[in-house]
Amino acid sequence: MTTNIIRGFIGIKSNDGHDAPILVVADILKKAGIEVILGGYDLTVDKFVEAIITEGVHFAGISSYNGGHIPFFIAVRDRLKIENYPFIHLIGGGGSTISPQDITLLESENGIDKIFKSGEAGLSVPFIKDHYDFCNVPDSPEELIDGVKAGNKLALSAFVNLAEDKARLDSMLQEKIGRINMNEGSEQFNQLLNEPLGANGGLVKQALERSKYLGNCLAQLEPSGNSHRSVVIGIAGRGGSGKSTLTDELILRYFNDPRTENRKVAILAVDPTSATSGGALLADRIAFMYATDKNWVDTSRVFIRSMASRGAGNGISFALPDTIKILKSAGYDIFIETYGTGQPDMGIVSLVDQAVYVTTPDLGGATQIAKEEMLQIPGTFVVLNKNELQGARHVSSLLQGSIKQENLFFTTAIEHNNPGVNQLYNALTRHFH
Amino acid sequence: MSILAIVQANEQYNKSIELSVQRAKTEKKYQEQLQKQWDRNLKNIKSHQLPTGLEIPLIAVPQIDHPAQIARYQGEWGFPGQFPYGLSIYEKSFLITDGERDHEEPTRIFAGLGTPELTNERFHYITQCQQSKRLSTAFDTITLLGRGADNPDYFFDIGEGGVSITTYQDVQKLYEGFLDTNVSISMTINGPSLWMTAARLQAAREAGQNILKVRGTSQTDPCKEDDAQNELLFPLDKSIRLAMDMFEWCARNAPLYYPINVSGYHIEQKGATPIQQAAFTLANGFVYVEEALQRGMSIDSIGKRLPFFFTSGMDFEYISLLSAVRRFWAVAIRDVFGAVDPSTQKLKAHVQTSGRSLFEREILNNITRTALELFYALLNYPQALHSNSYDEPITTPTEGAVRIATDAQAILLEELGGFKDMMGFLSDSSGRMKAYHLVLEGILDYFRQINEMGGILQAKAEGFFRDEIARSSALYDHQVQTGQRRIIAVNHYNEGRGSPREVTRVEISTEMKQKRVDDVKRFKSKRDLQKVKGNILKLQEIAGNGGNVFEITMQIVKDVTLDEWTNALQQVFGLYRRKI
Numbered sequence A: 001m002t003t004n005i006i007r008g009f010i011g012i013k014s015n016d017g018h019d020a021p022i023l024v025v026a027d028i029l030k031k032a033g034i035e036v037i038l039g040g041y042d043l044t045v046d047k048f049v050e051a052i053i054t055e056g057v058h059f060a061g062i063s064s065y066n067g068g069h070i071p072f073f074i075a076v077r078d079r080l081k082i083e084n085y086p087f088i089h090l091i092g093g094g095g096s097t098i099s100p101q102d103i104t105l106l107e108s109e110n111g112i113d114k115i116f117k118s119g120e121a122g123l124s125v126p127f128i129k130d131h132y133d134f135c136n137v138p139d140s141p142e143e144l145i146d147g148v149k150a151g152n153k154l155a156l157s158a159f160v161n162l163a164e165d166k167a168r169l170d171s172m173l174q175e176k177i178g179r180i181n182m183n184e185g186s187e188q189f190n191q192l193l194n195e196p197l198g199a200n201g202g203l204v205k206q207a208l209e210r211s212k213y214l215g216n217c218l219a220q221l222e223p224s225g226n227s228h229r230s231v232v233i234g235i236a237g238r239g240g241s242g243k244s245t246l247t248d249e250l251i252l253r254y255f256n257d258p259r260t261e262n263r264k265v266a267i268l269a270v271d272p273t274s275a276t277s278g279g280a281l282l283a284d285r286i287a288f289m290y291a292t293d294k295n296w297v298d299t300s301r302v303f304i305r306s307m308a309s310r311g312a313g314n315g316i317s318f319a320l321p322d323t324i325k326i327l328k329s330a331g332y333d334i335f336i337e338t339y340g341t342g343q344p345d346m347g348i349v350s351l352v353d354q355a356v357y358v359t360t361p362d363l364g365g366a367t368q369i370a371k372e373e374m375l376q377i378p379g380t381f382v383v384l385n386k387n388e389l390q391g392a393r394h395v396s397s398l399l400q401g402s403i404k405q406e407n408l409f410f411t412t413a414i415e416h417n418n419p420g421v422n423q424l425y426n427a428l429t430r431h432f433h
Numbered sequence B: 001m002s003i004l005a006i007v008q009a010n011e012q013y014n015k016s017i018e019l020s021v022q023r024a025k026t027e028k029k030y031q032e033q034l035q036k037q038w039d040r041n042l043k044n045i046k047s048h049q050l051p052t053g054l055e056i057p058l059i060a061v062p063q064i065d066h067p068a069q070i071a072r073y074q075g076e077w078g079f080p081g082q083f084p085y086g087l088s089i090y091e092k093s094f095l096i097t098d099g100e101r102d103h104e105e106p107t108r109i110f111a112g113l114g115t116p117e118l119t120n121e122r123f124h125y126i127t128q129c130q131q132s133k134r135l136s137t138a139f140d141t142i143t144l145l146g147r148g149a150d151n152p153d154y155f156f157d158i159g160e161g162g163v164s165i166t167t168y169q170d171v172q173k174l175y176e177g178f179l180d181t182n183v184s185i186s187m188t189i190n191g192p193s194l195w196m197t198a199a200r201l202q203a204a205r206e207a208g209q210n211i212l213k214v215r216g217t218s219q220t221d222p223c224k225e226d227d228a229q230n231e232l233l234f235p236l237d238k239s240i241r242l243a244m245d246m247f248e249w250c251a252r253n254a255p256l257y258y259p260i261n262v263s264g265y266h267i268e269q270k271g272a273t274p275i276q277q278a279a280f281t282l283a284n285g286f287v288y289v290e291e292a293l294q295r296g297m298s299i300d301s302i303g304k305r306l307p308f309f310f311t312s313g314m315d316f317e318y319i320s321l322l323s324a325v326r327r328f329w330a331v332a333i334r335d336v337f338g339a340v341d342p343s344t345q346k347l348k349a350h351v352q353t354s355g356r357s358l359f360e361r362e363i364l365n366n367i368t369r370t371a372l373e374l375f376y377a378l379l380n381y382p383q384a385l386h387s388n389s390y391d392e393p394i395t396t397p398t399e400g401a402v403r404i405a406t407d408a409q410a411i412l413l414e415e416l417g418g419f420k421d422m423m424g425f426l427s428d429s430s431g432r433m434k435a436y437h438l439v440l441e442g443i444l445d446y447f448r449q450i451n452e453m454g455g456i457l458q459a460k461a462e463g464f465f466r467d468e469i470a471r472s473s474a475l476y477d478h479q480v481q482t483g484q485r486r487i488i489a490v491n492h493y494n495e496g497r498g499s500p501r502e503v504t505r506v507e508i509s510t511e512m513k514q515k516r517v518d519d520v521k522r523f524k525s526k527r528d529l530q531k532v533k534g535n536i537l538k539l540q541e542i543a544g545n546g547g548n549v550f551e552i553t554m555q556i557v558k559d560v561t562l563d564e565w566t567n568a569l570q571q572v573f574g575l576y577r578r579k580i
């Protein structure tokens, strides 16, 4: 099957903050229909490798400007080999500090697929499409099930890819078959089975088989053997309201909390798929500073996965329910960040133990508040973030009029040890028993 | 702080010029008074003989046909060294009379590569033919992020782009032979600036120098980091507090040292237009003024030790940018903050040519670009200058390229007829006047917007500066790509050029990196660890209870390494969140 969506991870190497090239590339890739996960700045070899594994990507791009690139590329490559990562496809760029000799050295002697010179960002799309258009779902997922149970991140990640693939097939099939509403076994149905699915996909019948098979694999996952229940928390709100930042701060508190000593936590960060290109820019990871830093948290107990909505219009991705199931069977607590468009992120509510809705002082007046559906659901935690900004007082008094005090929080997520975030964390942890 | 007051003071000042021009047109008595002043000023101007034998006045002054022109000239520019300092903060700069220069040469050359030992050698090489010794230090990013060279995660990055420093001993080696108080050392460092400055001051003390006389600059501009560079170690408000701890301490204990350098350069490099650079940098300057006032410092002790740092680039605005900035600042400092002492009103500035304007293609063209940017910079009479090396787009500057960059300054200042001969020989030209007004108006406009947003820190929290810079940066890139902005040999006249010239690059060898690791490890292992722990706890306690972090850093810097200092404080303050 070759209709698989290409996923890539790109980031800037350690001790480097030159972000211009990578932002350009991210935009180009997204517009070309690629799901690109933006890893941010200052990534050590460890961080690159961890992200590549948990994000389940087909390729990774390393941007470097400050120098030290040759040994860095080689170290990432070697580590991926050690970890048995199936797709060791590295590309790179970052500017003219990577000399022509360096490029030759990396490409022809060290197995780096391609280094793009400055001004060549546009060439990355044809290169990626020519080289990385393949399916990355393992052929025998059964073999992975033990790995998932053991919490092996590579197995978990492969399984999430599988769930995403199933969701993709299902929605294509839904579109093809669902609308006609025919009986299985009817002649019309049998005829349809031999029709092609999508532009360059296989036949409908193959997709059906595959989906059923993947469904069976997923069904074999059992609940984890943990004594505690996995807690699922959903964080919704508009883009830019501070969901990722809050999530990161909550994760930091999670690891400072003695009650979670034997627990692990996953972050599922959903961002929208571009309706025009089918690609996506998944950028939440940049804000996960503490959650990815071994000086602050035990990163071996963190699993971060960015997901594109892939056509689900309600703030989630169709693969989310299965992904939750996978992570639960590995015993993870889960923080889900949905992408915010205001009303439709309702999709999250039914999937979680606790829904949190993040808003900011520019929310607007009373009528706007009345229109926000998530504010109306009883029991939802409402967070007024960026509480230090102008206008916060006005909105907070409006919210106080309509939300129960125990469900209302005022936070400044960018402030260290912010009391409002502490309160939110404490309120969430009542689920940890 | 009232941004509104700053806006109003400048509007008022602009109006006052028009009023005084009007008066000079109609009031006889005022005319006489102006004329008398003018004549007095002219009488003081000496002349001298050029190498060609021509006799010329040392200062350029416009030809005046009517007293209203005097009112205009004095209000808009002021004589060199006079309010509002549009021409210059000093009466004379760059003049060479009877073969003698009457000011320190402004040249500062940025250097830093690999190890402290190697950088020290480079410093000796650069300064061997300079009369006055002024060093400028570039650190590698490990250092800029307050980390240790012995951290195995960062081995690749050791010494790349600048010198690697982790311990007090490293600082001693770096500046060996330059700790004498007649050498001015400038350090481009922000997040870890308190540690680095403390180490540098202690090194001077240990070399037998009196800290009261130590000269130099630390960049320490957290506001511009938040706008552009992103290299902060702690959240912005905490970083500002630390900067002010040092500012306050230095005012009392190292009065000749500049602990903060308000920097527009990085804002411009990130993509800001010249006007954005001017406006945002001034705004950042006012943040520090306000913070210092709140600590009970006097405006005189603040204004005198707050130098600025700007770019000079290829855009038209640069012919007057610094002049406009100086006037805007002086008016606010005098009329809002009540500074009567002229030396408080005078904005001192270091100017550097624009790295962003240099390109890899036909790389020697960068020499021409840099020379012209230097020329624009000099028209504004800055106090210090740095010219970029032509090879900067592709490498840490090589020795030969650095030499050419330094020579360019000397050629402009000592060879070319102009700066050495007549102060302000092009200063009040019509084109410069127009650019001056437009830049001033642009700055005012931004200040009006900042006022509406509720102040500078509020505007920053909302990401206003960053968004504005990002917008300009995208436009600039678009213009370069489409050729709307002509870059010779890059997007114009670029056909038929051979492959790029091979240029030597600075390589930091693995052995050199390993040496750094070994040195740091050795330093760390030789210490009394109990004492180190105690010092770290003391540091954290003072950071937590609001005491002066610089003071305690001075006490522990010989013993607590840079990475330990950073980690200890991050535990207290948290990490800085880069804005995206």
Ligand SMILES: Nc1nc2c(ncn2[C@@H]2O[C@H](COP(=O)(O)OP(=O)(O)O)[C@@H](O)[C@H]2O)c(=O)[nH]1
Residues within 6 Å of the ligand: A237, A238, A239, A240, A241, A242, A243, A244, A245, A246, A284, A287, A385, A386, A387, A388, A389, A411, A412, A413, A414, A415, B461, B462, B577, B578, B579, B580
């Ligand atoms: N001023 C302010 N900015 C914040 C706060 N929380 C987050 N931000 C910033 O808002 C921007 C968007 O945050 P992010 O967490 O990515 O938002 P998301 O799109 O909802 O995930 C980032 O630049 C954050 O640093 C806050 O409490 N105050």
Ligand SMILES: [Mg+2]
Residues within 6 Å of the ligand: A240, A243, A244, A245, A283, A284, A337
């Ligand atoms: Mg987000």
